[in-house]
Amino acid sequence: MSVLTVEDLVVRYGNTVAVDHVSFRVDEGEIFGLLGPNGAGKSSTIKAIVGLVDFEGKIEVLGKPVGIETKNLIGYVPEEFMLLESLTPLEFFEFVASVRRIGNVEKVKTLIRAFGIERFVNRPIATLSMGTKQKVSVISALIHDPPLLILDEPLNGLDARSSRILKELMQRHVEKSGAVLFSTHIMEIAESLCDRIAVINKGRIIAEGTIEELKELASVEGSLEDVFLKLTGQYEGIKEIVDAIS
Template identity: 70%
Template sequence: MLTINDLTVKYGDKIAVDSISLKVREGEVFGLLGPNGAGKTSTLKAIVGLVPYQGEIRLFGKPIDVKAKNLIGYVPEEFMLLESLTPKEFFEFIASVRRIENVNDRVEKLVKAFGIKQYLETPITALSMGTKQKVTIISALLHDPPLLILDEPLNGLDAKSSKILKEIIAKHVKRGGAVVFSTHIMEIAEKLCDEIAVINHGKIIAKGSIEELREIALTDGSLEEIFLKLTGQMEEIDEILRVL
């Protein structure tokens, strides 16, 4: 579904993403993991066209143009909401921009699922962080896109909403959709992801299934242990704990 070849993202002289390549298949949750500042968010922003880049990004074999962006649902790491609007007004705005017809039933189901009906007429600026995250997620799901780009989507969510989102992701890929998923919560990534790329200092340092990553990291431990070994942080942790 999604193919990335030699993707590079620069901010001035700083290289945030350094010639990475990956493929995301239909029916797959693809995890993008890395330390803070590793290049995860810059990669996801490049996919949705929010930052300039070099290299090639293709969706269903074609370059991602304005029309193709309607095939993507994006939950950014930081809110991108029109906070002077109410959630109801914001959903109506998204529906008009994406030219979604008969959206009311879809909105009603998602609003009920995430429990925000009582906030539909409240200005977004007055909402809690968790409720703003729910509004963001609903707006990304409104047009039922085949590709979901989710950057730390569980931030601020309560346990019930987190469970609902994970079930939505599972149903989405079961129907043939795909998800690119970035998170710092290793337990979630281990349960959700079919394939994982570990990125560090802008480069992909390992890629594959959990079992394949275990072989690369020479450990039979959890994804957290695999990740810390691959990114060279396990030695730092051991040293810190020795002096405590």
């Protein structure tokens, strides 16, 4: 069953087309990777799904068109922090949990302990380190047990323990019929976590499938990084650039 359906998605910023007729689907029990170079349209696609930018086309979450009703079906970790910086983490979680109408706060407390931020929950978010802010962002996306997790570079700044916890949580989430849309620049992580991957470049999806299917498509035997660089036309010239710099 499809948890997320994106059909013919177009996102424009003025005259610039950031996402150009993109279509894909994320099924339950699946971690779907959305990979692409900087400025390829990954974050714009994600922002359209979570309702941050206007778009043309069709986006559905569990069969419902995106809108206020689908916001409780999504847990979103943005690439850039979207936190109320003068609140403390505890106040921020309280606000998010209240707006999402969560009755049981034990989940929030468990997540706070799991990510080890008990000592920082009473300090304004603005004063926290990047890693701790990322933990606050991740916790606020998980507190309402959404069927769809949309994680845009979620491991940025996380320490090894928290990264492992988040990766395990993603695996458990899909085992319980949830779905994850995952965006990252770290190919090794994508390779180890994702069931299927879409490669986006210049606003268009240029390849989609399992890692084996992508390797076949790119005619590359190596790692996902090799496949990705080949597909996006960035493979050539890397050695020459490094030689020239060093």
